Amino acid sequence: MIIDWQHHMSPRKVYEGRGGQGGVVIRDGKVTIHLKKEVYQVEKHLEFMAGAGIDACVISSSPISVDQCRMCNEYYHELGSQYPDKFFYLTPCLPLNEGAFDILDQGINEYGYKGVIISPQNAGEMLDSRRLWPFYEKMSAYNLPIFIHVSGHVLGYDAYDADYNLNIAFTREADIALNTLRLILGGVLTAFPDLTFVISHLGGGISSTLERIERYIDVRGEKFWTDCGGTPPFGAPYRENFRRLFDTLYFDMAGFEGGMNAVKCALTTIEPNRILFGTDYPYNFHTDGKDVARYIQDIRGLDLARDEINGMLGGNAATILG
Template identity: 25%
Template sequence: MKIIDVHAHYCPRAYYAKLECRKAAPYVRALKNGALDLRYGPGRSSHVREGMYSLDRRLEDMDAKGVEVQVLSPLLHGVHRLDPKTGLELCRLVNDDVAEVVQKHKGRFEGFAVLPLQGVDESLMELERSVRELKMRGVIFFSNVEGHFLDEERFWPLYERIAALDVPIFIHPTHPVNDKGMKDYGLISTLGFLYDTTLTMLRIIFSGLLEQHSRLKFILPHLGSVVPYITARIDKERAGPTNSQRNIQRSPSEYFKLVYVDTVSLHKPALMMANSYLGSARILFGCDCPFWGMGEGLESVRDLDISERDKENIFFKNAEGLLKLA
């Protein structure tokens, strides 16, 4: 069966090289083990290993596991701390590199573009270039822009243009807006990431963005974060004495069913619940490579007690339709 992986990361070594000469965040320092230490804010760091910027082993692994296509999402932690002009320059550098990778390995990789969201005008320019000239299949947004929420009105002209271009927005977690109590035990990535994407998606729904721009297509990774499990509570609270109903005409859960999720979970009961609640037509296959392995991600879906048609939807048909790959 054909397999398209929509949740895979890559960032060119050239991006990190640009940060090596900086003294303030974001900056990079080389470690003795060969990894890079990326510091992108107070108490915010990431260990970058070779698998993030080298795709040689990635292709070997894809061949061994039967993954035909990966959609590459650049993770530019810290880029939004920079001024819009510098942010645009770095985003252009990365997007150009991803486009070169796609051309070099035709049929194996596709790309999502990264935008300098600290500058909406700059983002609009790079969006147009990335989709029309570089043929990017979508865009990747962090779940917050240095503490600013994605539903803020200043971003709405960008959403309007994205809707017109008919490409999806992949919302990827970053350091959460509220990390209190999460700095111990690895809870930032374990819980904080899911908290932040859940908060972001609910704010997008309640803001009325999907009411006004129904053509927008969002991908919420990690099986939709927490949203699928609390939709009854969300709908119930929306009906209460709050202001949450002022911008939307339908139940929040109805808007969430317009969103795509990916399979990065590994938890069979959760995967089965997502298939039951959303239907296989809204689920995309993803591995979260290079952080998680391809094999375990593949097996988590292959082992599901669902029909072959559902598995086809998840493994490749939905991605082909959403990203116009067919």
């Protein structure tokens, strides 16, 4: 069974609330999203799945307001009755916004959604902000996964401002890699050991720099934190415990348009049983699904055991979804 972990749908009124026309959305001089009307056209998603050979999709969205979160929740509930075997759903959440937990509770308790989607940045706070502790406590009680999608509008990266599209191509990836590290180094995974996190876009390519980070932690030890006024969230041996926590994370394969170099790089530091197939449709790939079918064949051609490949393509996601 092939499961697309990162697949985006939202109702037409959310699309229209963002401008209602195909093309780019600009915020503070940065391109934050390329709007595509396919996002609300269910028949296009079914066509895509058929062409790609995808059996089921995990549906999510990244709204920019609590009202849009509510709209997505209700829309997914309608879809669930029409397509009970095609889609799983993650309830969208802006965890520091007023009323956000009411919508989260509705999605999980009333509608039976399989988890939650948030951004790496929330009201300007990073993932290790203590302001997010109540959210983590709630999700620990639910024992459901937290999907960390990229932030559309990232703060604190003024050096990346340019008259070309660094925001979508690179800045957001740097932000999600940074926040992946903060989950570990800032103590989230230590404080909430039972939480399941899925990080989008292979952690923003975090595998390419992970060895440097591990070695620096190994060399500095406790001073990695205390030199900066912090306290280690876990004890020695620091490098080994950092890696132990990193290995509890899941990562999806979306965001690279089927690029196998990114996948092969990820496999140097991420175990196959922690990788989930994803497409980022409709923001990546064409509706006919042919490019995705080729991507799946490329994944099947990896020098891995068959059960590991089957896990990446769907089995690992099925385990998380229960």
